[in-house]
């Protein structure tokens with residue numbers, strides 16, 4: 446019996462789980478001190494390094510939250526999961542996968558080196574910046590507003606409200622986007638991006654990264670993916686199952702940048718991080734005989750802006766790893 450699971454006679458009550466999660470958040474708080482705020486998007490340095498919060502939303506309707514849960518933050522690279530989903534819904538999976546591969550890089554998310562060194566035929570995967578910028582270019586529409594519309598609509602369908610862009614974050618990144626611009630030019634040179642699409646694509650990409658959400662929203666997005674794209678309350682299919690599964694497989698292999706292998710090995714669930722400190726992790730339904738929480742699946746959102754060298758929330762990873770171990774969430 447793992448700690449935090451239930452004794453034979455204990456009821457798996459929300460209060461009981463809440464106590465455990467509160468203790469775990471308190472315990473992992475100290476690790477926020479080990480991480481750094483990203484400097485290449487200046488406005489993200491205004492975040493409070495000490496923040497750490499978690500939201501867990503089960504497909505059964507139970508939500509548990511703890512720590513700094515009321516701080517809105519920008520979705521950053523977590524948006525890449527949803528633009529990939531929208532591009533697949535608009536263009537079809539094979540059209541998208543003809544233009545972006547499904548292989549992990551083992552390099553930093555904004556690496557340029559691997560593009561040249563490996564003489565790639567197409568960007569490695571939709572979750573490194575080169576692949577994400579390519580995917581954004583595939584969204585239909587002539588303006589960034591048109592391109593973003595179906596993405597915002599999908600988020601609205603899931604969350605029940607339309608999240609707004611944080612214009613200050615968008616402008617901060619737009620003004621300092623040297624490396625993403627370099628990636629964009631490289632994609633033009635190699636034929637993955639039409640030159641007249643470059644500015645529009647970068648603007649759209651920075652805007653999608655600036656969508657602001659709450660921790661509960663993040664858990665909600667994860668919960669819908671855990672449920673293969675279906676809203677468990679209404680039974681409505683919000684994301685086609687095949688696309689949701691593809692996105693989850695890519696989260697497992699590529700979602701945590703060049704720490705994806707370790708996350709899969711030590712945590713064992715699909716996840717995607719963003720440079721503002723958010724991580725969405727997904728525990729699909731699992732059939733176990735033990736009495737464990739969230740057997741019907743859940744989404745986990747974590748926010749902790751202090752990052753490790755790979756750009757992932759340092760305390761957030763430790764917290765998710767602990768919960769996954771205690772509740773036996775691994776998909777393996």
Ligand SMILES: NC(=O)CC[C@H](N)C(=O)O
Nearest residue numbers: 521522554654719720756
């Ligand atoms: N890792 C991230 O979250 C990166 C997103 C960021 N907007 C960038 O493109 O660099």
